[in-house]
Amino acid sequence: IGTLQMGGIINIFELADAGGRLIWFNMDPDPSLRSSFWLVSLGLTSMWVSNIGVTPECVQRFLTVPDLSSAKKAVWIFGVGHIIVKLCSVYNGLLIFSKYHDCDPVHSGLVQKNDQIFPYFVLEVAQKIPGLPGMFVV
Known part of the structure; x- marks a missing residue:
């Protein structure tokens, strides 16, 4: 729904690129930057190791399968699912950025905190679809 209201995927990515949100391969090693190839690589590697390797949920999942090949399969399934969830989250962020690129809801007083955006x-976006906003809030 949001993609259609924003004029399609291409428009969303063009607005995000114009707003400086799509910096793919900045090789600057400066740790004070918002994002660079090195910072994202280090951050994602540490996140993946912690998510897959040491969280109790994943360790329990791997220990309950009957053999090593099943554990490897569980890692792959978890990894693919995790990537899909992350990509959806990133796309939602780009969608929200494209919607409010010229008006920050926090600064304009529409919401009080960033986590309300x-x-x-x-x-x-869903106000014209009966019941959908209520289902989301619940």
Whole structure:
């Protein structure tokens, strides 16, 4: 719904690129940058190791399968699912950025905190579909 209201995927990515949100291969090693190839690589590697290797949920999942090949299969399934969830999250962020690229909801007083932007976005985008905003809030 949001993609259609924003004029399609191409428009969303063009607005995000114009706003400096799509910096793919900045090789600057400066740790004070918002993001660079090195910072993202280090951050994602440490996140993946902690998520897959040491969280109790994953360790329990791997220990309950009957053999090593099943554990490897569980790692791959978890990894693919995790990537899909992360990509959806990134796309939602780009969608929200493209919607509010010229008007920050926090600074304009529409919401009080940053973590209220996504629910506000859903309520605003889905307001014409009966019941959908209520289902989301619940």
